[in-house]
Amino acid sequence: MLKGIDSALTAELLFVLMSMGHGDDLLLCDVNHPAASIAAHTTHGKVVDLAGCDLPRACTAILSLMPLDTFVEAPVRRMAVVDDPERLVTVQLEFQATLDGLTGHPVTVEALERFDFYAAARRSFAVVRTSDPGPYGCFILRKGVIDVDRGSVSS
DSSP: OOTTSOTTOOHHHHHHHHHOOTTOEEEEEOTTSOHHHHHTTSSSOSEEEETTOOHHHHHHHHHTTOOBOSSSSOSEEEEOOTTOTTOOOHHHHHHHHHHHHHHTSOOOEEEEOHHHHHHHHHTSSEEEEESOOOSSOEEEEEBOOOOOOOOOOOO
């Protein structure tokens, strides 16, 4: 056990998060998502399971270590509800509230049509499957950078 690391984060997920670079995407999904077939196309190549975690809990654990990208308008993308793309289901509302609470400001979440979402998910670095029942609990998080002030050098 390590101090200060959320107990929901597995060794494999810590490895994935450390391996990702700025601009890499992480798919966080519910149990309904075709995680294995999508993961086969990703950089990591296999599903990282977070058994016993719902999406807000997994988001909280992941964002305790991973910054969201501030160089893009929407650092998070979600799957739009089929035939009703403006509708937000409960899990999406809960996830948005979690994002906003963790960052201290509203986070822009872009909706993607189902098959556009699958295509974007295949380009992700890795797939993290939670135990959340969903439906529509599918989110792509873009990794940002840690802003470390190294001071300035003057001549």
